[in-house]
Amino acid sequence: MLEGLIVLERSGAPLPEQIYRAVGEAARVGRLRAGTVLPSSRQLATGLGISRNSVNAAYELLRADGVIAVRAGAAPQVVARAELEAAQLDEAGPGIGLSQRGRALARDLRQWQGGRHAGQLEPGAPDENLFPADLWARTLRRVARQKFGDAANYADVDGLPRLKLALADHLARHRGVSATPNQIIMVPSIQAGLSLMAHCLADPGEAGFVESPGYFGARTAFAGAGLLTKALEVDAQGADPAALAGSGARLVYVTPSHHYPTGARMNLQRRMDLLEAARREGAMVLEDDYDSEFMWQGRAIAALQGISRGGEVIYFGTTAKSLLPGLRLAYMVVPEPLVGSLKQAQRNMGLRVNIHAQAAYAELIESGALVTHLKRIARLYEERGRLLVQTLRQRLGDSIEIAMPMGGLQTVIGFADSIDDTTVAARLAKEGFETPALSSYCAGEKRKGLVVGFADATEKRMARFARLLEGLLD
Numbered sequence: 269m270l271e272g273l274i275v276l277e278r279s280g281a282p283l284p285e286q287i288y289r290a291v292g293e294a295a296r297v298g299r300l301r302a303g304t305v306l307p308s309s310r311q312l313a314t315g316l317g318i319s320r321n322s323v324n325a326a327y328e329l330l331r332a333d334g335v336i337a338v339r340a341g342a343a344p345q346v347v348a349r350a351e352l353e354a355a356q357l358d359e360a361g362p363g364i365g366l367s368q369r370g371r372a373l374a375r376d377l378r379q380w381q382g383g384r385h386a387g388q389l390e391p392g393a394p395d396e397n398l399f400p401a402d403l404w405a406r407t408l409r410r411v412a413r414q415k416f417g418d419a420a421n422y423a424d425v426d427g428l429p430r431l432k433l434a435l436a437d438h439l440a441r442h443r444g445v446s447a448t449p450n451q452i453i454m455v456p457s458i459q460a461g462l463s464l465m466a467h468c469l470a471d472p473g474e475a476g477f478v479e480s481p482g483y484f485g486a487r488t489a490f491a492g493a494g495l496l497t498k499a500l501e502v503d504a505q506g507a508d509p510a511a512l513a514g515s516g517a518r519l520v521y522v523t524p525s526h527h528y529p530t531g532a533r534m535n536l537q538r539r540m541d542l543l544e545a546a547r548r549e550g551a552m553v554l555e556d557d558y559d560s561e562f563m564w565q566g567r568a569i570a571a572l573q574g575i576s577r578g579g580e581v582i583y584f585g586t587t588a589k590s591l592l593p594g595l596r597l598a599y600m601v602v603p604e605p606l607v608g609s610l611k612q613a614q615r616n617m618g619l620r621v622n623i624h625a626q627a628a629y630a631e632l633i634e635s636g637a638l639v640t641h642l643k644r645i646a647r648l649y650e651e652r653g654r655l656l657v658q659t660l661r662q663r664l665g666d667s668i669e670i671a672m673p674m675g676g677l678q679t680v681i682g683f684a685d686s687i688d689d690t691t692v693a694a695r696l697a698k699e700g701f702e703t704p705a706l707s708s709y710c711a712g713e714k715r716k717g718l719v720v721g722f723a724d725a726t727e728k729r730m731a732r733f734a735r736l737l738e739g740l741l742d
């Protein structure tokens with residue numbers, strides 16, 4: 269059967285490369301599924317009428333890429349597809365098509381139902397009306413008149429020293445992060461940072477763990493860099509590190525302080541176990557602290573980075589929840605030994621952040637205006653979160669599970685296993701609600717429910733949503 273997928277051109281690239289490309293491509297687009305047993309090198313060589321050495325060389329390249337597994341005495345087997353995430357790949361148009369790397373990068377694992385970012389109660393989207401527009405405008409106006417010297421050109425590409433100084437202090441006070449300003453690298457978004465780390469700290473075919481349910485952005489970043497994404501199951505205590513043992517993981521993505529999307533908070537024992545397991549595997553933990561600056565229930569638990577020994581966690585923060593996703597202003601705290609290389613990689617990938625936005629953000633931190641803003645949005649989002657939970661509990665009672673969120677902008681409505689959450693989400697999307705199925709966030713065991721944002725929750729909107737959901741669950 270493999271012969272049909274491989275069309276050799278005698279005058280084309282070397283034969284091993286042609287076989288390697290054809291099989292790799294077939295695995296990527298799902299024509300060869302994980303588990304498929306391939307012919308032995310002898311059988312394939314005979315079938316194609318070429319030397320066995322050429323087939324062996326191709327199989328070796330495929331093995332190195334993590335596309336197939338080759339075990340002594342057994343036939344080679346496809347392993348890549350199931351773990352590399354199925355994706356709708358665009359057919360390359362005429363002319364130059366996407367490279368294999370490009371195809372991996374062009375995947376979209378989000379399952380938006382109502383078109384992209386189109387609906388109400390969308391998880392994770394802040395309320396634009398809460399953006400402190402006048403303050404930001406005044407601050408920007410001031411900083412845009414300043415002279416930045418070399419930083420206006422090509423110095424300090426990793427971030428303005430003034431902002432890194434302010435952030436190091438802010439993160440220590442508010443998130444328990446332990447960092448010198450030198451360890452901070454500014455990036456346009458957490459997404460950019462995760463992608464950068466997936467490319468810099470792991471090779472294609474190596475394993476990266478992502479929470480399940482978990483954030484699409486992390487899965488996309490890992491898949492885009494050719495990693496095998498594996499699931500770390502999440503329960504009420506957050507991500508369970510048990511699956512890490514002996515996995516050879518290179519990267520572990522977690523949201524320990526406020527799990528996305530369930531809101532679970534990882535307890536101290538789990539945190540210690542996770543750090544220990546990552547150390548044993550030689551894996552780097554990528555801590556996404558996307559919305560913990562404005563938790564409202566109790567004090568936010570300190571960041572994992574602060575209790576690590578210093579070398580095994582990269583911490584990510586963003587303004588995408590506290591201010592606006594469109595600002596493109598985020599940061600990473602990286603271990604000291606990696607600072608030089610990662611700064612250079614950030615520069616080489618062109619991930620520099622606008623200097624005026626950086627300077628304005630520094631001013632908000634220094635003046636205390638950021639903390640005032642965070643307190644304000646925490647109060648307002650708390651009211652909206654309560655409204656969502658109360659309305660749904662009143663209307664739907666025991667037919668759903670919903671816990672009061674501790675912060676952030678979204679929560680999960682849990683369904684019984686028998687309910688097809690994808691259909692429910694699709695029907696709600698038709699009514700204008702972008703509340704994706706919980707099962708679509710699960711790389712491992714599929715949990716049923718909806719992920720619901722509440723930044724734009726109003727009484728009227730919630731009442732309509734609860735009424736529709738009740739009808740759908742009946």
Ligand SMILES: Cc1ncc(COP(=O)(O)O)c(C=O)c1O
Pocket residue numbers: 391392393456457458459460483485523528556558586587588593597598
């Ligand atoms: C868990 C999580 N991390 C990060 C982000 C986005 O951050 P950024 O826009 O900086 O990539 C989101 C946005 O939805 C998120 O839900």
